[in-house]
Amino acid sequence: MKKRVILSVEALSPQLTGVGRYVWELAQRLPVEPGIKSVRYVRNDHWIADPMKLLIDGPRRKKSAYELWMRKVSKKPRRLRDRIHARFSVCHGPNFFLPEFAEHGIITIHDLSVFRYPETHPAERRAQFDQEFAATLGRTAHIITVSETVRQEVIAFTGFAPDKVTAIHQGVGPTFHPRAPEQLSPVLAGMGLTPGGYALCVSTIEPRKRISELLKAWRLLPLALRNRCPIVLAGSSGWLSDAILRDMADAEREGWLRYIRYVEEAALPALYAGARLFVYPSVYEGFGLPPIEAMASGVPTIVADISCLPEVTAGAAMLTDPDDVDRFVRDLERGLLDDGWRQSAAEAGLAVAAGYSWARCVQETAQLYGRL
Structure with missing residues (x-):
């Protein structure tokens, strides 16, 4: 029997994080999966007709007739609401939580950082998990994790069978692939970069990402190498980032770091593909999309030798201890x-990244719905 699905889309916003990307891929791909009859979207217990609108900045739009009707229904007695929600066979909370009205469903747990590294999360985020x-x-009837590493952590932490x-x-999108320098130059020139003339780290600026350790190590490289190949950091500032941002400002003044903050999605593939090296020293991840996107772009990659990163890079990245x-x-x-390592790492990275796709991710999710 085909499934009717309610999908929670709180993670969607104009600036997509890794979780937001995951939710967006589910939102756009689930409706066309063979085992899915229909998909409805909910955000903060309000029904959303078109999740694409959540990705666009601008004035508040006029609500659709469907959203207005569902908001009216949501205020009706519980028995009436239960008759409506009974039509849906699966409710999926892809960002840790089920909607309040859902009596049962599936959730995706991306990592346990709020429990393992609570000091790196804002107080309101910790309070949400506590409450x-x-x-x-x-x-929750079933839990999805985004790596086997986190699956084992979740089983031990929750006691779920x-x-x-x-x-x-x-997965990794098809826009991430190797590109010739002439394809890259128009985009990179706007950032003040040249193809092959920089190393890259795409990451939220926060302690567990080990950005301070990256800066400390980069400062110890030979001066000529730092000048020839500065490190570029791309990502929004996170919790407890003030000291890290001060260190980054010092490095920018010294001339061997560029901080370009959030990069528009259209420019991100060129930024990856133009890098000489990608570095991801985070010590705790659920999956770690940036290294896979870099590998898919043909860029030699270094990651921390901990958490899920050895699993998802599958031997194609150099493992280090930040x-x-x-x-x-x-x-x-x-x-x-090391040109020999760089060539072999680029080739191995392309092969590993080819095994990850959003189409497969969503297909396996829809198949899981069908088995429950």
Whole structure:
């Protein structure tokens, strides 16, 4: 029997994070999956007719007749609401939580950082988990994780039976692929960059991403190498980032760092493909989309040797310990200068990244709906 689905889309916004990208791929691809009869979208317990509108900045739009009707219905007695929601066979909360009205459903847990690294999350985020996460788990029939590493963590943390937790890897979009320098120059010139003339880290600026350690190691590289190949940081500032931002400002003044903050989605593939090296020293991730996007772009990649990153890069990336500064410096220098490693890493990265696709991710999710 084909499934009617309610999908929660709180994570959608004009500036997509990794979780937002995952939710957007589900939102646009689920309606055309063979086992799906229909998909409705909910955000903060309000019905959304078109999730695409959530990706666009601008004035508040006029609500559709469907949204107005559903908002009216949501205020009706519970028995009437239950008759409406009974038509839907699956409710999926792809960003940790189920909607309040859902008596049962599926959730996606991307990582357990709010529990493992609570100091790196804002107080309101920690309060939300304290107040709502246990209640959501009590209504959850099945959990999706985005890596096997996190699946094992979630089983141990929640006590869910292993057959109630499924790992489904995320994907990489077709816009991430190798590009010739002449294709890159028009985009990179607007950022003051040249193809092959910089290393790249795409990351939120916060402690567990180990940006401070990256700066410390980069400062120890030979001066001529730093000048020839500055490190470019792209990403929004996160929680507890003030000290890191001060270190970054010092590095910018010294001339070997560029901080370009949030990059528009249309320009991101060129930024990846133009990098000489991609570095991702984060010590805790659920999946880690940026390294896979870099590998799909044909860029040699270095990641931390911890959490899910060895799993998802599958031997194609150099593994380093960002907390061991001497090793980190040696690995960065090799990543920039060792042409033999660089060639083999680029080829291996392309092969591994080819195994990840959003089409497969959504297909496996829809198949899971069908089995429940």
